[in-house]
Amino acid sequence: MIKAKEKPLEEIINMVQDFKKLLIAGCDGCVTVCEAGGLKEVKVLASALRLYFTQLGQKVDIDETSLTRQCNKEYLEELADKMDNYDAVVSTACGCGIQFLAEMYNTKPVFPGVDTSFMGVTEERGVYAERCQGCGKCILAETGGVCPIARCSKRMLNGPCGGSDKGKCEVSPDIPCGWELIYERLKTLGQLDRFEKPIDPKDWTTSRDGGVRKIVREDVSI
Amino acid sequence: MRLQYPPNVRIIRVPCTGKVDVIHLLTAFEAGADGVFVVGCMEGDCHFMEGNLYAKKRVQRVKGILDKVGLGGGRLEMYNLSAGMGGRFAEVVKEVFNRVKELGPSPIRIAKGTAAAAAGEVATT
Amino acid sequence: MSTTTPSKLEKMLAAGNFAITSEVGPPRSADGAVINQKAELIKDYVDAINVTDNQTSVCRMCSLACVIRIKQMGLEPVLQMVTRDRNRIALQSDILGAASFGINNILCLTGDHQHFGDHANAANVFDLDSTQLIQTVKMMRDEGRLIGGHEFEVRPQMFIGAAANPFAGPNVELRVARLAKKAAAGVQFIQTQCIYNMEKFKYFMKLAVDRGLHEKVAIMAGITPLKNVGMAKYMAKRVPGMDVPDEVIKRMGGVPKENQAQEGIDFAVEQIEELKGVEGVRGFHIMAIEWEEKVPEIVKRTGLFPRPKI
Numbered sequence: 001m002i003k004a005k006e007k008p009l010e011e012i013i014n015m016v017q018d019f020k021k022l023l024i025a026g027c028d029g030c031v032t033v034c035e036a037g038g039l040k041e042v043k044v045l046a047s048a049l050r051l052y053f054t055q056l057g058q059k060v061d062i063d064e065t066s067l068t069r070q071c072n073k074e075y076l077e078e079l080a081d082k083m084d085n086y087d088a089v090v091s092t093a094c095g096c097g098i099q100f101l102a103e104m105y106n107t108k109p110v111f112p113g114v115d116t117s118f119m120g121v122t123e124e125r126g127v128y129a130e131r132c133q134g135c136g137k138c139i140l141a142e143t144g145g146v147c148p149i150a151r152c153s154k155r156m157l158n159g160p161c162g163g164s165d166k167g168k169c170e171v172s173p174d175i176p177c178g179w180e181l182i183y184e185r186l187k188t189l190g191q192l193d194r195f196e197k198p199i200d201p202k203d204w205t206t207s208r209d210g211g212v213r214k215i216v217r218e219d220v221s222i
Numbered sequence: 223m224r225l226q227y228p229p230n231v232r233i234i235r236v237p238c239t240g241k242v243d244v245i246h247l248l249t250a251f252e253a254g255a256d257g258v259f260v261v262g263c264m265e266g267d268c269h270f271m272e273g274n275l276y277a278k279k280r281v282q283r284v285k286g287i288l289d290k291v292g293l294g295g296g297r298l299e300m301y302n303l304s305a306g307m308g309g310r311f312a313e314v315v316k317e318v319f320n321r322v323k324e325l326g327p328s329p330i331r332i333a334k335g336t337a338a339a340a341a342g343e344v345a346t347t
Numbered sequence: 348m349s350t351t352t353p354s355k356l357e358k359m360l361a362a363g364n365f366a367i368t369s370e371v372g373p374p375r376s377a378d379g380a381v382i383n384q385k386a387e388l389i390k391d392y393v394d395a396i397n398v399t400d401n402q403t404s405v406c407r408m409c410s411l412a413c414v415i416r417i418k419q420m421g422l423e424p425v426l427q428m429v430t431r432d433r434n435r436i437a438l439q440s441d442i443l444g445a446a447s448f449g450i451n452n453i454l455c456l457t458g459d460h461q462h463f464g465d466h467a468n469a470a471n472v473f474d475l476d477s478t479q480l481i482q483t484v485k486m487m488r489d490e491g492r493l494i495g496g497h498e499f500e501v502r503p504q505m506f507i508g509a510a511a512n513p514f515a516g517p518n519v520e521l522r523v524a525r526l527a528k529k530a531a532a533g534v535q536f537i538q539t540q541c542i543y544n545m546e547k548f549k550y551f552m553k554l555a556v557d558r559g560l561h562e563k564v565a566i567m568a569g570i571t572p573l574k575n576v577g578m579a580k581y582m583a584k585r586v587p588g589m590d591v592p593d594e595v596i597k598r599m600g601g602v603p604k605e606n607q608a609q610e611g612i613d614f615a616v617e618q619i620e621e622l623k624g625v626e627g628v629r630g631f632h633i634m635a636i637e638w639e640e641k642v643p644e645i646v647k648r649t650g651l652f653p654r655p656k657i
Contacts, residue, residue, distance in 0.1 A: 009290045040245070044287075047248035052291035054252075055329035153460055154431070154471070158478035158528060160521075161457050162512030162540055163587040170587035171460045180517040195524050198532045201435060201479045201494060 001030040001121075002094040003128040004037060004114040009048055012090060015111040019060070019088040022049070024113065025079070025101065026066035027093035034128050037092025037114045039066035045092065045113060070097025076104045083108060119150075136206025136213065142194060144185035149202075151178030157199040231315055239263075239300075240273020247284045251293060254331045257322035260300045261314065267304065274302065296325055351535075352488070354451035354506035355423045356395040358657045359630075360536065360565045365623065366630030367651055368425060368538065368567060369642050370397035373408035382413045383420065388639045390422050392646040394654060395452055397425040397538070397632070401432060404464025411441050415448045425508065426450050429458025434474035435483070439493050442484060446503030454508040454538065455480040477509055478532045485533030507533055511566070512540035513551035515588035523554040530563045537564055538632035541571035543579075544590040545621065552627045561627030568622045571634045572641060573611035576600040612641055619649040 016022055024046045032038030046064045053060040063086070067075045070093035083105050091098040092113035102110035118130040133150040139157075140147060149155045153171045159179030163170030169177050186192050204210060236242060239262030250258045260281055262274035278300055285295030299321075301314050351357070359366045369392075371385040386396055398413040414424035426445050428438060442453070457477040461469050475483065484507050486492050491502045509529050513522050526537065542548045548568070555561055573579050576599040583591035595614070602610045615633075622628050631651075635641050646652045 009287060013290075043245050044248060047245060047252055048287050048291055050252055051248065051288075051293060051330065054333050055292045057333050154457055154473045154476065156457060156473070156476040158476050158525075158532075160516065160525075161477075162510060162515045163459065164516040165587040166516055168516075168587075171462055177516060183517055183521055192524075195521070196528060196531070198478050198482060198528050200482070201475050204474065 001033055001119070002096070002116060003034045003118055003120045003130075004031050004094050004116040005034075006036050006041060006045075006092075007113055007115055009045075012045070012111070012113060013049070013052055016049070016088060016090060019109075021086045021088075022060060022062045023079075023082075023086040023089045024049075024062060024064050025070070025089055025091045025093070026064075027068075027070045027091075027097050028066055029069045029071070029097075030094055031092060031097075031114060032066075033122065035126070037094075039064070042066055042092055045090070067093075069093075070101050073100070073104065076101055079105070134207065135202070135204070136210075137203065142199070143182045144189050144191060144194075146178065146182045146185050148178055148182060151176075151181060153178070157202060231319065238268065238270045238273035239277035240268070240270055242277050242280065244280050244284055244287075247280065247298060248287065251288070251297070251328065251330060254328060254334065255297075256328045256331065257297045257299075257318060257325070259298070259314070259318045261311070262300065262302055264302045264304050293329055294325065297322065297328065352451050352504040352506045353449075354395075354504075355657070356425070356452050357506040357535070359394045359655070362655070362657050364630075364655050364657070365628075365651060366395075366565070366567060367393045367633065367646060367654065368395045368397055368630070369393045369633045369635065369639070370399055370427075371413070371639060372399050372402065372636065373410070373413050375405070375407050377408065379408070379412070379416055382408075382416050385639050386417050386420055386422055389642045390420075392643045392652055392654070393633070394630075395423040395425050397427055397454060400427040400429045400456070400458070401464070403459050404431065404461040404466065406464070406466055411445055414445065414450050418448055418450060423452070424450060425452040425454055427454045427456060428480065429456045430473055430475045430477065430480055431458030431461065431471050434472050435494050438475065438480060439483065439487065442487060442503055442505070446501075446505065451504055451506055452508065453484055453505045454510065455484065455534070456510055478529055481507055481509055481529055481532040481534050506535055508536040508538060509534045510540065511537045512588050513542075513548055514540060514544060514590035519547065519551050519554060523551060523558065523560070526555060526560055526564070527558060530560055534564055536629075537566045539566065539569040540588060541569040541634055542618065542622075543582075543595045544592050545618065547590060548622075549625055552625050556627045561629075565629040566627055567630040567632045568619075568625075568628050569632045569634060570615050570618055570645075571636065572615035572638065572645065573599055573607075574638060575604065575607040575611070578611075612644060615645055616648045619645070619651075623649075 024042045026037050026039050026042035028038060042064050046062045050062055069075050088109045090111045090113045091101050095116035098110060098112050119132040120128050120130045123129050131150055135149050148157055148159060152159050153169050154161055160177055164177040164180055167177055167180050169175035186194055239260055242260055247258055260277055262277050265274060268274045281298060281300040285298050288298060289295045303310055356366055369389050371382060374381040396417055398410040400410040401407055410427045414426045417424040455477045461467055461471050483494055484505055487503050488505055492498050511526050513519060579591055579596045579599045582589045599607055599610060619631055633642055633645060
């Protein structure tokens with residue numbers, strides 16, 4: 001799923017300090033799973049902001065809500081009849097949801113409550129790690145199910161580099177060497193012969209480098 | 223034990239401090255508490271294994287929030303006691319009361335115009 | 348062994364001599380004269396001079412400009428290229444540019460991650476990796492073709508090199524497999540990471556020789572003389588993929604401070620003498636970082652001066 005982190009409170013305060021009627025809108029999807037922007041986090045943010053404005057002697061109305069998702073219009077539409085009550089929205093959905101909400105309610109300033117970071121997994125509660133870079137042309141079959149684009153800091157296709165040390169990436173001892181992971185997995189699978197053949201330069205057109213992407217499914221769209 | 227401790231302390235009993243969440247602590251301050259104290263079992267002795275460790279982390283988090291919103295993290299603290307430490311409990315409450323008295327009424331109460339005598343809330347197992 | 352390019356380094360290796368290369372680090376300013384000075388110090392003691400490419404991600408004068416300068420001095424440069432900072436368009440473009448000045452040697456590297464350097468906030472490129480860069484240079488040289496398909500007449504005449512680090516993870520066997528992969532991609536010479544763990548290096552060479560790689564690729568052993576015990580400890584702790592055995596640190600620390608530099612040079616000389624006898628070692632790449640003035644002594648004491656005429 002998409003993993004995000006709450007924005008520092010002082011940053012959010014800075015964004016909203018001139019407004020009088022705020023909606024804090026969360027999302028029950030990815031940001032709930034990584035405990036950054038679900039209803040629970042929305043309530044905490046709203047309470048913190050209330051404390052801030054009250055002790056300043058400023059009267060600010062702050063409402064709380066969370067939608068099933070902010071990346072589907074059907075759910076965003078549920079906000080339609082209350083939007084006029086607010087002069088700004090803080091969305092704690094991922095960057096996709098924040099933008100979609102802002103698009104639909106384009107006369108309202110919409111501020112991000114989280115820093116959306118990457119596509120990843122929950123290794124354990126509170127520990128989220130990157131796994132996929134969305135390159136658009138998955139090569140996991142060739143690398144034993146470990147992605148070199150996402151897990152090698154240099155996205156090498158013929159790794160590991162010379163900085164791989166005791167299983168760790170030269171960038172940080174918190175990062176396992178992606179190519180060592182691939183090597184171990186290929187070894188377990190009995191596919192070490194894959195190591196001998198050079199992999200050709202990647203076609204990056206299906207990734208961010210090719211331009212802003214879209215998938216159109218003719219078979220399901222009317 | 224019928225030990226004396228200062229008035230204006232509201233005790234909220236919970237089955238385990240692990241039940242105390244971030245929002246509960248913030249809501250107490252929104253309601254006007256001048257200080258909030260969480261009293262849980264000794265570390266390692268939690269009946270529910272790690273409840274008091276979750277509470278510790280949540281208390282730390284809320285202290286940070288309180289610093290950022292102008293209330294100050296000093297108004298919130300966690301203590302670890304065992305059920306048999308009645309004397310220590312009374313001491314803790316006195317410590318708490320004195321600290322809150324020193325910090326003064328919560329800016330929330332001042333802003334709302336309800337600042338009178340200092341008051342404190344304690345959540346305890 | 349027939350040679351494919353006018354490279355003097357290639358010719359020296361083909362003649363069966365131990366080849367010697369060294370490197371100069373470019374300045375962090377527009378002062379090109381620094382390159383002239385450093386090259387002058389070592390020119391009679393080496394067969395080719397590498398110029399590093401924004402090494403450890405510290406922004407310096409580019410290798411391309413420096414190797415052109417060295418070429419114009421009448422000397423033999425080795426262009427180093429990392430794939431961290433340039434995409435395939437820029438890499439091929441720079442190769443054509445270098446070739447237009449008659450640069451005949453290239454070292455293809457992936458490059459240290461930018462967090463090591465002075466521009467940690469930069470985006471990185473890594474469009475290609477070192478193995479793919481090797482393939483690319485080979486294709487440009489042997490087929491007159493770019494990755495995108497464009498064909499051209501006047502081709503780069505480049506002797507293709509790469510790095511190998513016998514000491515990096517996960518294990519020596521894999522490092523040899525990687526060397527085999529680079530050989531399959533077209534690499535012709537290798538300069539290894541600097542060696543302090545002689546046993547491990549000899550094991551690496553044994554595995555390489557067992558696979559016959561020493562016949563496909565000229566492996567040059569990397570030697571970096573230690574200036575003092577602090578440098579030994581720093582490299583052991585802070586440089587990823589570096590293996591500095593305790594005995595080496597002890598040796599450096601075991602002599603008084605004012606003698607440590609000479610001890611480091613002596614050790615380097617001993618290493619070269621020992622490595623001359625290791626099968627598959629075809630030469631030495633002396634990386635005397637900011638200590639280029641010591642290269643002449645090392646080359647002289649190992650009996651490799653004067654350089655053979657070829």
